[in-house]
Amino acid sequence: MQAGSHRPVMIQAVVDALRPAADGVFIDCTFGRGGHARALLSVIGPSGRVIALDRDPAAIAAGRKLAAEDARLEVVQAQFSSLEAVASSRAVCGKVNGVLFDLGVSSPQLEAASRGFSFQQDGPLDMRMDPDSGISAAEWLSRAGSEEIASVLFRFGEERHSRRIARAICEARRKSPLRTTRQLAELVERAVPRAPRQRHRKSSSEKHPATRVFQAIRIFVNRELEELEAGLEQSLKVLMPRGKLITICFHSLEDRIVKRFMRAHSKPSLADEQIPGGPGPLLEIIAKPTRPGEDEIRGNPRARSAIMRVAEKRF
Numbered sequence: 001m002q003a004g005s006h007r008p009v010m011i012q013a014v015v016d017a018l019r020p021a022a023d024g025v026f027i028d029c030t031f032g033r034g035g036h037a038r039a040l041l042s043v044i045g046p047s048g049r050v051i052a053l054d055r056d057p058a059a060i061a062a063g064r065k066l067a068a069e070d071a072r073l074e075v076v077q078a079q080f081s082s083l084e085a086v087a088s089s090r091a092v093c094g095k096v097n098g099v100l101f102d103l104g105v106s107s108p109q110l111e112a113a114s115r116g117f118s119f120q121q122d123g124p125l126d127m128r129m130d131p132d133s134g135i136s137a138a139e140w141l142s143r144a145g146s147e148e149i150a151s152v153l154f155r156f157g158e159e160r161h162s163r164r165i166a167r168a169i170c171e172a173r174r175k176s177p178l179r180t181t182r183q184l185a186e187l188v189e190r191a192v193p194r195a196p197r198q199r200h201r202k203s204s205s206e207k208h209p210a211t212r213v214f215q216a217i218r219i220f221v222n223r224e225l226e227e228l229e230a231g232l233e234q235s236l237k238v239l240m241p242r243g244k245l246i247t248i249c250f251h252s253l254e255d256r257i258v259k260r261f262m263r264a265h266s267k268p269s270l271a272d273e274q275i276p277g278g279p280g281p282l283l284e285i286i287a288k289p290t291r292p293g294e295d296e297i298r299g300n301p302r303a304r305s306a307i308m309r310v311a312e313k314r315f
């Protein structure tokens, strides 16, 4: 894979699930480097449209280059929570054939040390997908109380040593602020108990002890779960009848939100049951959750934890 590129996951499954009409309007909420958007553009006709969102200015810059070559693509710097506003301002609210969320971070985000997402490279402790808004990981860690830090590590990283790590962060910052990814990764390594870690890391594929901590802080700093909830809700307004909602999740916290959302909107409510012949629930789950095949995982280890869900708006 080239530097600055991202290998899209389950690309054919996404295209198959969308069953794109040649003149359809599609919203790719996670443009990244445009793998899914390109695949869609290659199957829709000259009057089809892809509106691509991303909150990351680097993704938007890459998208604008592609949009300059293909008038069917429009790229908008926006968050999931602006999905409805983006669709309304383009007069496509309620007229969209498919909405896609390919969640998480892109390879270029992870690989650029300057973005501070990865403990494998030393860089400023930032982790914002949009570096021009919100507060960086370093700023938050310099101010948050030990309880708050522990709660974030536990809720968003399912980190069982959350309190111990939070205390170590607060102690360390009394001497000097935590400014870099390496400082944080080393602090976590020192803070978590040694014996289980050694036992754990016998296998080379075993996670670094800072993996969960970085995931938790990233989710918190970017308000990822709130954004996902808002985006899913708004997709219901944006989609047309028979429009498809497709999600690809990479960890259980995201997938749980999607699963609950799809289930909640595809079950008849009490009110539905009281109106015989009424419209029934708004969504229908039209496919089983799908995982990438072994070949794809072999060629793209990032695909290992992917799970795709598809629902259709019924009316």
Ligand SMILES: C[S@@+](CC[C@H](N)C(=O)[O-])C[C@H]1O[C@@H](n2cnc3c(N)ncnc32)[C@H](O)[C@@H]1O
Binding pocket: 006, 007, 008, 009, 029, 030, 031, 032, 033, 034, 035, 036, 037, 053, 054, 055, 056, 059, 078, 079, 080, 081, 102, 103, 104, 105, 106, 129, 224, 227, 228
């Ligand atoms: C896994 S990548 C998508 C990759 C893309 N499908 C491709 O083929 O290149 C996820 C992208 O979603 C963006 N993103 C994540 N959360 C977002 C949000 N709440 N609003 C807008 N963009 C978001 C990230 O900045 C990142 O570029």
